[in-house]
Amino acid sequence: MKKLQIAIIGASGYTGAELIRILLNHKKVEISALVANSNAGQKIEQLYPHLIRYNLPDLKKIEEVDFSKIDVVFGCLPHTTSQETFKKLLADEKNSHLKILDLSADFRLENPDDYQKWYDHEHIAQNLQPQAVYGLTEIHRNKIKKSNLIACPGCYPTSALLPLIPLLENNLISKDNIIIDSKSGTSGAGRSVKQGNLFCEVNESVKAYSIGKHRHIGEIEQELGKASKAKIEINFTPHLLPINRGIISTIYADINPQFSIEDVKNCLNTKYEDEAFVQIIEGEPNIKDVVGTNFCLITARKGRTPNKLILVSVIDNLCKGASGQAVQNMNIICGFDEVEGLELAPLFP
């Protein structure tokens, strides 16, 4: 069978490199175009020497790509740039066959006003937004199947939504007083060159940032709101960790009075027992247990005060939190086995 042809737009960042890592291991697709406007003309191994052995295509400008030969496009662009790029690309009818997996934030918020509010920028592809599906695979698999424009979730939201949504859908926890305390590896900040991301600034330290106002709150509240069929506001605090990859989210919520911690565990187990990439565990999840994989491990524990629930989830921010989930969604919309290319065991230690 002919392999599907892939283009990665924005291939110079970490999520682009991670897509390449995963897709090199995928039997049904072939990477045929790597777009990185400001590095066009270079070989990918000039940016990423670890990719020297893979005969990958040279980096191009987007206008050099013949999209008639492309089946699937991954967008790894910064927000707003992504909207511009896909608006322009899809304005051309010849490109209507493309399946698009966008890893930016640009199509995640269903309401353009929310986009304006959280990203401080007018939504400039409002015609496309209604076609987009929020690509949290385990939650929206059926809608994803039917869509050609998947807005892949942010890394923090993925780690928080997977444990919370089933509990809200089943009314096991209160929609009020949800607190999400997340800690992320530094690759979440991308490869952009900022003083705050220098080795000596990050190493041997941890800090909280964007306290009470991080942009990912928008998509978390949107999805929790849909799950609970009510407006939800949450408290979310991200922290920067001195590790390359991984997120651990510690989530505090109130179990509704008629339910117990066992009900919570049963609900999560029922929801995820047939899932390839989500598992409820009894032990304490460790970021290391998922590095390099598309897994999400979740534990649910009784807190100390009555009815308090403590959920802990771990993911690899670049994989399940970005490129891995994007490939998982590609597998669904292309009719492949959902786990194809994603069955890598964790790298331990």
Next chain:
Amino acid sequence: MKKLQIAIIGASGYTGAELIRILLNHKKVEISALVANSNAGQKIEQLYPHLIRYNLPDLKKIEEVDFSKIDVVFGCLPHTTSQETFKKLLADEKNSHLKILDLSADFRLENPDDYQKWYDHEHIAQNLQPQAVYGLTEIHRNKIKKSNLIACPGCYPTSALLPLIPLLENNLISKDNIIIDSKSGTSGAGRSVKQGNLFCEVNESVKAYSIGKHRHIGEIEQELGKASKAKIEINFTPHLLPINRGIISTIYADINPQFSIEDVKNCLNTKYEDEAFVQIIEGEPNIKDVVGTNFCLITARKGRTPNKLILVSVIDNLCKGASGQAVQNMNIICGFDEVEGLELAPLFP
């Protein structure tokens, strides 16, 4: 003036080594005995090569120490061992002159039943407990001054209590629904040789542990209870970080309806404005900003939901969270300048 003579009992652990680091920089005291029963006879530089240049006394068994020549004793022993040791030491009237700074958990809990409950072991020095003062310096300075037995606080409690106590004392926040999400460097686990503390197990990972039931909850609730004049139960989740030193605690509480975030900041600023080691800052505290020092930096921010308060504090777990605060307390009970030996600037980067 003759320098006071110091004995460190349990000198082989990290808090012992940190005491040595600090006391070498202290002008009014001299380290005259290092006790480490299982390493007795060795030189300290056999355990800690970085201490090779300091002419420190050789390690001894406790029975080899002539306590009549000692003024101040620091206890760096495991819990229960500490109770046994000081019970025996103080049973001898000749030792009644000793000023004791205990860094273990053994004298922190005022109620022996609480000790039994959290440490799963009967309190075996109940006669001494009433003399002990909980050594959170900025809160109990006046009581500390008059005591010869200081139970120095745990590292997690120090980071959580300093921001919370003034707010509870002034009734600015609700005593219900306090959540403390703490993250600690690995030196908090001590130098004991366990698989979970191996480099390859800790590096590039973070995990939550003792979820909902960590022993430090006992002293946190005791002190918050005293501050609020009511029984308090809190939720506390510790996490293990791949860094040597430092704790960051992210704390969620509900501001009482009549108060604002400005009231919270004013309360904290008022409480700590004259303190040498606690500072309320506007920015986001970073563990790195306090490494090697006795400082605690605190920020107070409005959460996203109404009345939600997010406090973030950072300390060096081995310094303000252990040996530094012990020296601060020694300075008080010995009538020294409170900052003597503790004015070291942070090591950055």
Next chain:
Amino acid sequence: MKKLQIAIIGASGYTGAELIRILLNHKKVEISALVANSNAGQKIEQLYPHLIRYNLPDLKKIEEVDFSKIDVVFGCLPHTTSQETFKKLLADEKNSHLKILDLSADFRLENPDDYQKWYDHEHIAQNLQPQAVYGLTEIHRNKIKKSNLIACPGCYPTSALLPLIPLLENNLISKDNIIIDSKSGTSGAGRSVKQGNLFCEVNESVKAYSIGKHRHIGEIEQELGKASKAKIEINFTPHLLPINRGIISTIYADINPQFSIEDVKNCLNTKYEDEAFVQIIEGEPNIKDVVGTNFCLITARKGRTPNKLILVSVIDNLCKGASGQAVQNMNIICGFDEVEGLELAPLFP
């Protein structure tokens, strides 16, 4: 086709876990026995939670394994234990069908006196030693093909021998004055619980150890001696790095007068141009470029003084330096494609 059945003896260590990671990705084999005497009866995920999702067999004692159903045995035991184990196993004629890949040092030294000298222990399986082939794949592939007992090389030797052997074989460099300055990640020390391997002892530090007398010198000199057809003595200094995985070896040698750096590069390129796992690069190799893979990257540079050659090589110590090379050898002796199971791209970042 029926998959070959694998037993891993000594499955509780890091090289055992790494074998599992690799073999889970191998299409022609199945892990049917995991032996770990002191953990027998446990599930592998009790030792390695990251392996929870793989339906692996429970840990057994070696006497519980039915070796008549096993095709290939990987030995991940400490030295001397490995000799005892395989001596006993192969003493039973029923086990003569087994193909054995030993990752210990026990069969690497052809001369039992060398074993005695470097390991301070009599060689106790001298009858087996003549059957053993030193499993540096790219160098001894033809002999490996015909053997059932492969002594897989140490991690440091692999990194040093791959660049040096072709140059000595072709008389491009002097056999005198070879200096190998190697730096290894901490997983090379295994999962054994020692104070020196604690996170706080290793992190933020580097030290040299076993200066001038590390046991790997034995096998390095043996193999260099064979390549140069003369007795060789080298200087080798290993260093411990605060990273999980990876070795970088910086090697200094003297180019023989009639040759140039270009001759050196040509020699290495010629030797390795058809190899799947060794590549000569122009840039400066970075440990990160090979983490998680079976690759060895090598650069050759002219030093500052006349005729001085500086070689730099990087490998993943657990993969090409241990379990990966063992699987590569298994592929050869079992007639599989040499790269099967080993085509994983590096994990970057």
Next chain:
Amino acid sequence: MKKLQIAIIGASGYTGAELIRILLNHKKVEISALVANSNAGQKIEQLYPHLIRYNLPDLKKIEEVDFSKIDVVFGCLPHTTSQETFKKLLADEKNSHLKILDLSADFRLENPDDYQKWYDHEHIAQNLQPQAVYGLTEIHRNKIKKSNLIACPGCYPTSALLPLIPLLENNLISKDNIIIDSKSGTSGAGRSVKQGNLFCEVNESVKAYSIGKHRHIGEIEQELGKASKAKIEINFTPHLLPINRGIISTIYADINPQFSIEDVKNCLNTKYEDEAFVQIIEGEPNIKDVVGTNFCLITARKGRTPNKLILVSVIDNLCKGASGQAVQNMNIICGFDEVEGLELAPLFP
């Protein structure tokens, strides 16, 4: 006694911050001007939040400083900028009273042609060069005493020269075939914002760089040449380590035939026995043993081949390798106790 008044020019980099850390602990001086042209007008804590508690002067442009009130100037500028700055500053006779400690490379090379060669830039302050003394304190203390312009050595050279110079001066080792394999923490790269210094690029990796041609070779060869009274060429390979601070240099040299390893140790011990900051140790030096201090620890070991010497030295690159040695030199030229401000114990762990 009135404290000497200090200006730090180029205060925004890591060596500037380290100078501040050290000088805050110095009883005889006061920091009265911090110059950082591009950040003029800011408070130092805007660049370095860890310095919030010290009432330091605001950052200024150099032309805003009244140098008539300054006694000592530390230069923490990039090379060439430093030459320009001091040329201009000292062109004004009113500034002739200034004692200058330059941490850049600009005055280290006595021969302007060497400067041109290694820094690819004409020496633009050739009139000043003859006044400059190479500030390797233990070697050039007497010359330093009489100079007002100290060219403080580079970090790599400090770690290499301290062990080698006494051996060459006493003709114990051959001047040929010296190999210096050095590994440095990332703070050596400064706070400049480059992709290669990002956390995710450095963490979990090590690379060699500038193989055979690093600029520090110039000053190493100059100083070794003076010690041996002959032209010397060496091989030097620097490596980048994923740690904040510290250098370990592993040095290979040939002991001259008539001498032994004991002669080497005796020579080094004799040279350094009265030094406060250099110590010859029997054990294996660990970077951690000197972090935060002005110490250099050195061990000398016999290699495996006849007459081969292996020296290992460790320093803190920001302290003895930069700012600490600068303060040590200041103490000398100002007539202070040489250890003033520098008696800090290492931060361990």
